[in-house]
Amino acid sequence: MPISKQQREFYRLFSQHGSGDALIRIEPKDVVLLIHIAAIDVLGLTCKWMIPQYIDIAKKDFFEITSQDIDSLEMVSEEQAIEFMGLCGASDPSNVIFLYLRNLCELYRRRFKFVNILKKQPFPLAEQIGPKSLLEYGHCDNNLLFTWMCWRKWIYDIDNRSAQETGYLFEPILASCIGGVSVSHRHSPVKRISDSGIQTAEGRRTD
Numbered sequence: 001m002p003i004s005k006q007q008r009e010f011y012r013l014f015s016q017h018g019s020g021d022a023l024i025r026i027e028p029k030d031v032v033l034l035i036h037i038a039a040i041d042v043l044g045l046t047c048k049w050m051i052p053q054y055i056d057i058a059k060k061d062f063f064e065i066t067s068q069d070i071d072s073l074e075m076v077s078e079e080q081a082i083e084f085m086g087l088c089g090a091s092d093p094s095n096v097i098f099l100y101l102r103n104l105c106e107l108y109r110r111r112f113k114f115v116n117i118l119k120k121q122p123f124p125l126a127e128q129i130g131p132k133s134l135l136e137y138g139h140c141d142n143n144l145l146f147t148w149m150c151w152r153k154w155i156y157d158i159d160n161r162s163a164q165e166t167g168y169l170f171e172p173i174l175a176s177c178i179g180g181v182s183v184s185h186r187h188s189p190v191k192r193i194s195d196s197g198i199q200t201a202e203g204r205r206t207d
Helices: 005-015 028-043 052-058 067-072 078-088 096-120 126-136 142-177
Strands: 191-193 199-203
Touching: 005 028, 005 078, 005 096, 028 052, 028 067, 028 078, 028 096, 052 067, 078 096, 096 142, 126 142
Parallel strands: none
Antiparallel strands: 191 199
16 A cells, blocks of 8 residues: 555654755564564554564663674564554654653664764875874873874764764654643744854754
8 A cells, every 4th residue: 555745754753864965764573573662662562453563672671682683683664664654553643652752763773873983984184183292292102192092083073973862862852741842943933042142044953
């Protein structure tokens, strides 16, 4: 059964965020697994429509589910994922499972994105760390100092990205759990004020 444009747009609330190079999209089988987890957590039971293979993994601790577990799942289509959303009740925004599933998908996508960050974060160049050697040069062997400064810079970059992604994840989830809405800076009604006290067109992210 073909899915409508509205259904596809609704599905994207759970399956993706970002755009361009920053686009993160999880596969339908990931969404279906998260539907199983949400249904078991919220309803407290398994249902007839659930897939046995998915049930076994959904009953595991969320943070102990491995990439091997995900890879072992049988493939499902986007149409099937949307059908499962209807079966569990997540198609109704007034149903508590909608909020639970949306936040769970947000957590899953951000964790998925951070794994990719760890894989792709470039190692620092000499030009990036060179000026810092003015303070540390001469205190130890030059090769040791250069290696130490490279690793330290890389770890700093990773930690900075981790803090950034955690902020993007935590604030919207917290806002939604207390009945609020997270608004990006592009669509925010709250505008920034310039140094001279004049309101600008640039928005400020609000929750």
